[in-house]
Structures are given as structure tokens and as C-alpha cells.
Amino acid sequence: MQGYGPAMIGLRLPSSPGLKRLLVMVALTTVVGVFLGLVGPFGSYNNGSALVRIAYFTGTFWIASLMYAVALPAVARAAGGAGIPAWLWVPVATAVVAAPVAAVSRVAATALWPWVDQYVGLGVWYLQSLTLSAAAVGAALLIRRTFGETDAPVPSTAAPAPRGPSRADVLCLQMEDHYVRVHTPSGSELILMPMAQAITDLTQGEGLRVHRSWWVARRAVEAVVPAGRGWRIRLRGGLEAPVSRARIADLRQAGWV
Numbered sequence: 001m002q003g004y005g006p007a008m009i010g011l012r013l014p015s016s017p018g019l020k021r022l023l024v025m026v027a028l029t030t031v032v033g034v035f036l037g038l039v040g041p042f043g044s045y046n047n048g049s050a051l052v053r054i055a056y057f058t059g060t061f062w063i064a065s066l067m068y069a070v071a072l073p074a075v076a077r078a079a080g081g082a083g084i085p086a087w088l089w090v091p092v093a094t095a096v097v098a099a100p101v102a103a104v105s106r107v108a109a110t111a112l113w114p115w116v117d118q119y120v121g122l123g124v125w126y127l128q129s130l131t132l133s134a135a136a137v138g139a140a141l142l143i144r145r146t147f148g149e150t151d152a153p154v155p156s157t158a159a160p161a162p163r164g165p166s167r168a169d170v171l172c173l174q175m176e177d178h179y180v181r182v183h184t185p186s187g188s189e190l191i192l193m194p195m196a197q198a199i200t201d202l203t204q205g206e207g208l209r210v211h212r213s214w215w216v217a218r219r220a221v222e223a224v225v226p227a228g229r230g231w232r233i234r235l236r237g238g239l240e241a242p243v244s245r246a247r248i249a250d251l252r253q254a255g256w257v
Contacts (some may be wrong), residue, residue, distance in 0.1 A: 070100075170202055210241055214242065
């Protein structure tokens, strides 16, 4: 039996209660735990019953998930306040949290299979734990980037509207990774804030989210024009915003097209 280190991050669903996020996290980690129990990675397929392996992998995945779900948001808050980019702090945090994850999985494994200590050293165990942890964290972040705000464990550290531009001046909002770029007639600025919160705090609400990464104020719209297989919105100041296919019906209903 060799070591492992799961690290599934609980996915944050917009406007979802904490219970729903918890259920999503448990479901995902359970699926991965069952899969690894059946496959038996790192030589664990030699450790007898598949049911025991499934229980081991699933249980330690749950514990590891809670560790990362608590640790990563805390690190994100500190890193956001210090201006440290995600590409720098995510690998470091993953490597640090992988240590207690490896310790928990090691204790559980040796309790089930006492001969583990004879075959796998602590260093190799940690590296195997880190490998699976990094893969799981990367997968969770990829899901977040694919679906916008659905998976990100990055809480907002931005202040509400008084520190941002005037609501009346906002032409559009553009999501950039964990930040929102606020476009106004005088230029743009980046604010560390979820897109949904930015729409609530920084705008007057008279507009539409025309793409998962764009919100547009109605008063800023000059034209809605076809662009290849899609549509684009021309805004005051020379700006253009893409329109996702899923949002075209919203534009028609609002009378923009």
C-alpha cells in the first residue's frame, strides 16, 4: 500500500446554501474515492478487499477535502490582500496542506495494513500525496474557470461600492480570473470581488449579464451586432462585449435586439 493525498475543493454554487455546497463536495470526493478504491493506485491493489480500499480512499478523501476547504479560502484572503497572484500561492498552499493530509492517510493505512511502514518511506508517501492533491486542486480550479464562479474558493476581500467607481459611471464589468475589471468613461480598474457581488455593489442594476464574464449597463449600449456565429455589443468609449448564445434570448426579451 502506498500513500495518497486527495484534495477536492468544495465547489461554490452561486447563491447556494452551505448545505448544497457540502453535498456537492461529498458527492465528488465519494466518486473519486470509489474509483481509486477499485483501481488501487500506487500498488494498493495488492491490499486485499476492494471494499476495504474503497472505504479507506473515500474516508480519507472526505477528511482531506475538509482540510483544503478550510485552508485554501483562508490563504486566498491573505494572498488577495497582499496582492499575491493565484499561480504563486495555490501551489505553495497545496504543498503545505499535503503534509497533514499525508499524515492522516498514513495513520489510516497503517491501521488497516500494518506492513505499509516496511515498504513505503515517509518521503515517498508525501510525494504521492502531493501528486494526487495537486491533481485534485487543479481539477477544481479548472472547473471554476470553465463555469465562472461555480468553483472558486476565493472569498472577496474587496470593500463595497464606496471604494470603487461611482455606480452611475459603470459602463460594464468584465471578469478576469478572481478579479472584476470595472469599465467607466475615464478608464478601468481591477477589483478583487466575485462577479455577482460586483453587479450588486457596483452597478445601478439597469443592465444585463450578457456573458458569464461580462455585465453591460443598458445606458452604455450603442448597438448589438452579429459577429460570426455570435453577437457582440458595442458600447460607449469604443468598448465591445461578447454575447453568449445562452444570453441572446435575454437580450431579445429586454428589447436590446
